[in-house]
Structures are given as structure tokens and as C-alpha cells.
Amino acid sequence: MAEQASFVDTTVHLDVKDYYGKTLQKTSDIKSNVCVAPTEPLPKFILQALKKVHPDVTDRYYGCGLAVPECLEGCRILDLGCGSGRDCYMLSQLVGEAGHVTGIDMTEDQLEVARKHVDFHMKEFGYRKPNVTFVQGYIEALTEAALEKNSFDIIISNCVVNLSPDKKQVLAEAFSVLKEGGELFFSDMYSNGRQTEEIKNNKVLWGEGFGGALWYKDLLQLAEEVGFRPPRLVKANVIAVDNKEMQAILGDFKFVSATYRLFKLPKGSGKPCKAIYNGNITGAEDSLHFDCQYTFKANQVTEVDGELASILTQSRYAQAFTFQPLRKSCEPCEVKPKAGSGDPFELAVQLQKQSAGSATGGCCSTQSGTCCK
Template sequence: MYSVPRSTDSDCSTQGLQTYQDVKEYYGKCLKNSKDLKTNACVAPSRQLPKHIRDALKDVHEDVSARYYGCGLVVPECLETCSILDLGSGSGRDCYMLSKLVGQKGHVTGIDMTDEQVEVSKKYIGYHMQKFGFQPANVDFVEGYIENLHAVQIKDKSYDVIISNCVINLSPDKRAVLKEAYRVLKDGGEMYFSDVYSNKPVSEELKKNKILWGECLSGALCWKELVQISEEIGFSPPRLVTSSFITVDNKELEEILSDYSFVSATYRLFKLPQGKAKEKWQVIYNGGITGCEEELQFDANFTFKEGEVVKVDEELGAILKNSRFADEFLFRPCEKGDLSSKCQPKQEIIRDPFQLAQKARNQHQAPNSGSCCGPKGCC
């Protein structure tokens, strides 16, 4: 059983409750597969996919993949034996792919509020477990709201990783989603998610457009709001991974959107232990993470090559040292007053997804074969 999220200032109104019904209707009944989308709003280029991820995706049943709507591929690194929660799991495509990657000792839970989608995802548990050779099953699905994980008995500090793929923009209460994610993450845990962001706060009038909300645009956060909300809740500052401009090819919707711009971006948030001192480090990637044996592209700002010494600031140092990545690096302290190049700031940190998307556009970087979206979109 599940219940409507507890009343909050932002979602207890009639408009907030109506949003849930509109989204359920859109994704449960209006959309039968990704070809039914009216815009390409959620098409997002992804990095070239490692072979182990491509192989895992190939093993997902075609009926599950056909009802997949997402704006990126949310597969962080170093997942073996991890417990993962997928917020807005839909048909279960990402869950099944991740269930293979975490292995028999890991576990994946998907939660979605649309009963038609949950029904599809549950239908193929046996198929995938037989395909992967896992017994007992290492994946399960629950019907519920991502704003209220309490209602489906998800406990504090119970997951290593949380993922979400183009879903938070559909929620009328983003703060509640992030607050619940923080609660159920273990110390050192990560929230790794793709979503849509606007260049400025979306007007109340635009938020009432059901099609634009269902197509993941009018419910988007301004990226600066994400930074503010996540840090207020307790996460470390968001680390930008990828970003791409969204193109709306529908003339009518384009006129309605006027001077709004949107990007599809992937961020990673970490829940770090409280009270631990932060310091600068020289770090050396040991290599060997599956799919990143020689190079780990951690975010848009830092790529670690095996055996190479890289200076990181207090923020990134705390993330690497207190997360599942700790055993993947060697750490050397930067002494106070050290003026060597290895302990000096390396580069400007890009947090603005529009800046990163523009940089990619300027460099003529086109979407590559790593894109995981359908022909018209995959939101």
C-alpha cells in the first residue's frame, strides 16, 4: 500500500495533488512507448558506454525498454555489491540493468507512483533473474511516491546509491524528494541523477501546462535552485557530470516557452559524515574500477588517470575519502604552505549546466553513440 505524500507547503494544495494525477495519467495511459512523446525534450547525450553497461542493457527485455522514458543514463561507477534505490523507476529498465551490475550480493529497489509502470516492471523479475543467474532475486519494485519513502517502509541510511532519471522535474515538491533521498542514504552515499533544468525560475502560469509538465519542461528547477536546496538539506555541493541543451521542435510549444532555455544535466550529490575535517589532498587513482580501468571521468571538472597524481580541493577530497571510492585511491596530504604545482588549484570548477552545454556546443560536440534515448525522446 502507498499513500499521497504528507502535506507540505508546496504540495498540499489542490494544484499539487492534481499534478500527481496528471503525471500518472500521462505516463500510465497517454504514453504507450517512447514514440508517443510530443517533444525531444529529454534527449541527452551520454558518454561512450563501457562494454559491461552495453551488455547489461542488451539483456533487458524489449517490453521493458519500449516503455522507458529518461533523459540520460544514470550509471555511476564502482557499483559491485551496492544497494541502489531508483526514484521513479518506471518500467524498470535502469533497475534491471543495475541489478546485473551490482551482482548477486547487491540489491536494487525501484519505486514509482504509476501502477501501470510498476505492473510492467514486476512482470519481468523472473525473466531477468534467470537471464543473470541470480537466486534469490536481487531486485524488487514498490508503488509509492518519491516524496514520501516513509510510506513504503524505506528506512534511514539503508542505501549506498540513489539514482533518478528525468523524474524529479515531474514532482511538485522537489525539496521533499531530496530530503527523503538524504534520509535514506548511508553516510558516504551518493545520489546520481539526470534531470531537466531551466535558465530561470519557471512561472506559475507555465507550470499549469499539463503537456509541458508531462514532457519534463514546466516542472524543471532552475539549476541555481538545485544548488541551494541540496546544500540546505545537507548534501555536499552538487558536482556537474554532463549537460546538453534541449531543443523543442514543436512550434506551438516553442512559442509558449518564449525566452526560457532548458538543459538536460547529470549531477552527483554526496551525503558526507558530519564533523569530519576537510583538507586538500594529492590523490592517485589505483585503476581497476569496472569499465574505468585506465581512466575515471568523475565529473565535468576532474578525470583521474591510473597512476597520475592529481591535486583536489577540500570538497572533492572529502567525497573521495568518505565514500565507496576511498579504496580506489591513494591519498597524500598537501602540507600547509606547499607551493608546488601539485598542491595548487588546478582549474575553475564548472557548476552551471548552461556553461558546460555551451562549452560543448562551441567545441562542436555532437550527441554520440552513448545516447540512451528513443527516436523522439525518452523523458
């Protein structure tokens, strides 16, 4: 049998490894001074979980969002580009001892910090055996890193896909290791257009996430090409570029940090229906913010279109809902998809306006716990 070719570092991979392994040693070393202003405070249970993470780990946090979906108990999660492991250790608590979190990263220096603190965290969480594993490997080659196809319930990622030179391959690999019904829930940086070669070739801009940030419309296209259902936009934050030198090269390009849900489902759309959320998801007892269009209030009837009906009935969220047909008779059943779904720049501005006046300490607020990058 022919041997499989193993993944070879491109110049971009080598530069990024060097940036996150050697150049940056702690969060405040990030040169761009780009901060993601919090639009809302973090839920209490997430803050509590973050408080239990070792400071050596949180000191090397370089994320740009909050990659924590709901309904996690007992799940198998994969974190693409886990870095020093902050999100893995937070999720380790949320999936519980019966769940498992695997972090993959290509940079040994980052993994070294993550691995050093496994025992500390397991003791802190009161687990008899570790429910986290850290794997050295490439997000473009997950199966080559011995991650099994169709084996994860959820994949998360926090500010990493922008660093890959081959986003389509990353999405394809994620699709392949997700179980059917599984969800890729990830926060990343997006641009309002395709960057110039000058921007893409600038090592610092690439390392800081600007050079490789996808034009958000390209994400929609790539997701469809690899087989995911249309991405559902959850949140978005404006990214302000404070650094003058960077501003000069970036010109009129704008950037946001945005979180999307992408589902791997059987082909074909479902029928529109009524969905009633039962309020049983930890941390979302009153309401479940599913995406920027749908927030399900507990015990209330919401009419959903065929696409969302497919997602809710065929993913792990099915256990949190009851479903009813739209109408009893055979009249045509239609729920029009809500308009204005897709633009993270519009959403970020809208959320920024909403949060003005109720800010939780502004950019880099430690109270909010959101990232500064």
C-alpha cells in the same frame, strides 16, 4: 501513539500518473519530440547490460540521461521513479547478485510492466534469487513506503525529480534513506530560470518535464538546505524543443538534461591532498570521469581541494584511491577549487562543440542508446 498521516496525491501527482500510466504507452508517444543529443557513446559494458533488458521494459523508457555512477559491485541502490524498470534491470547486472536494486514509482501501470519481467531477467542474468524489488510509493515519502533510513549506498533517478511539485521534500527524503558516505547520482531536466505560472500550469509541459524543471541554481540551494554537500556537475546535454506549440509557450526559456552527484557526508571539510586513482573500477580502468572538472587518470597524482578530498575519502570511492598529504613540510597546503564549476548550460554547449564532428548518429541514435524524450 499517533498514527502517521499517509501521503495524499496532489493534482500534479494525479496528472503525472495519468500521463505516464495512460497517455504514454511507449517512448515514441512523447509529444515534445525533444531529443537529447548524445555527447559521447555509451561504454560497452553498459550497452551490453542494456541489451539484456526485455523489450517491453525498454519500450516504456522515458529517461533523459544516463544515471549510472561507478563502483557499483555489491551496492544497495534505490531508483526514484523507476518507471518500467529499464535502469533497475541494467543496474541489477552491474551490482551483481550480492547487490540489490529497489525501484520506487507511484504509477501502477509502469510498475506492472517492471514486475512482470522479474523472472525473465533473473534467469537471463543467471541469478538464483531476484536482486530487484519494485515498490509502489512516492519519492516525496520514501520512509512511508517502508524504505529504511540510512540504508542505501546509492540513489539514482532518471528524469523524475522535475515531475515532483515538492523538490525539497524529494531531496530531504533521499538524504534520509542514504547511508552516510552515500551518493545521489541523478539525471534530470533543468531550466535557465524560474518558469512562468503559464508554463507550470500547462499539463503537457509538466508531464514532458519542462514545467517542473528546476532552475539549476535552485538545485544548489535546495541541496544545501537538506544537508547534502554542494552538487557536483558531471554531464550536461542541450535539449532542443522541436514542437512549435511548446516553443511558443516556452519562449526564451532554455533547457538542458544534466547529471549531478550529491553526497551525504559528515559535516566539515577535509584537507586538500594528493589522490591517486588505482584503476580498479569496472568500466573506468584507464580513467574515472568524476565530474566536469575532475577526470582521474589511473596511477597519476591529482591534487584535490578539501571538499573533494572529503568526498573521496569518506565515500565508497575511497577503496579506489590512495591519498597522500600535499607536502611533507608544514607549509600552507592549499588547492584552490577549480573555477567555472556550476553552469550546466555552459557545459552542455562546450560538450556539444567537442562532440561535433565525432557524433555517434545524432539525436535519437539507437547506436548510442541514450534517451529520446
